[in-house]
Amino acid sequence: MEPDCVIIGIHGLANKPPIDEKTRWWRTAIAEGLASAGIDSSTTFCFAFVYWADLRYEIPLSEDANQEPYRPRADAERTPAARAEAATTVKDLLAPVYAGIDRIEEATGITLLDDVILEHRFDDLWHYHGERGFARQVRARLAERLRAFRDRRICLVAHSMGSVIAYDVLRTLEREDPALRVEHLVTAGSPMGLAKVKLKFAAEHGALRVPNNVSAWTNLADGDDVVSIMGALDADYAPSDGGVRVVDRRVVNDFRRLDGAVNHHKSYGYLRTREFAAIARRYTGAGGSDDAAG
DSSP states (O other): OOOOOEEEEEEEESOOOHHHHHHHHHHHHHHHHHHHHHHTTTTTEEEEEEEEEGGOOOSSOTTTTSSOOOOOOGGGGGOTHHHHOOOOOOHHHHHHHHHHHHHHHHOOOHHHHHHHHHHHOOOOHHHHOOOOOHHHHHHHHHHHHHHHHHSSSEEEEEHHHHHHHHHHHHHHHHHHHOOBSSEEEEEEEEOOHHHHHHHHHHHHHSSSOOOOBOEEEEEEETTGGGGTOOOOTTTTSSSOOOOEEEEEEEEOOOBTTTOOOTTTHHHHHHHHHHHHHHHHHGGSOOOOOOOGGG
């Protein structure tokens, strides 16, 4: 019998390894997080992946070119759970400064700083907002996958730029396919707090709020992840018409590159956090309470 639930993932910025490899690594990272939480999901874990890097890059990253293949967390690299709540990071110090700039940009519609950040740091997102054809293709892939699993309980996990795509698709599906629902939206390392992104959302969808076709939304952000510099999203996105709010969770993304340096933005690190495992367990045969939803 087919499971009644599925975890659907959509990746973020930049070129990626081939789809089969990237899909396997996402699944492995989720499974590692579940295993760390004492859950064996090897036989009941249904996962589907939305891959769109090929729409921007003709050739996927080769094994030699990929500098950040998935690597399991070594015991010596495990980060104390308390750091997620206790540590003050460089981003924490910069966030209030950017928050002031963000308010000015949002109020005036002049987003000079965000334009520089997006064009030179988040090139794919810059093109997504500027090239309608590319945006339509990317959105169509996610919408198609959601429709394919519409009869199941869906947990949609959107990393980085994937969270922007997910929001656009969900707000559009509200109007075009109101019966389709996502049980839990998880955004990780999201740039949705940037003024430029919020202005684009508002121009297309109206007032910023939780999509009405979402039953829960958890936003995961590491304190040192500069992509999610604004961190919490609850203040920017009003509750849905049904009263669903964004639940912001401070997490520790301890993924390490091959040289040992920590990459606080990497998708694999977010996928194996204890906070995400608490959500993902509801989409396996393990069941259990959704600790990150409250």
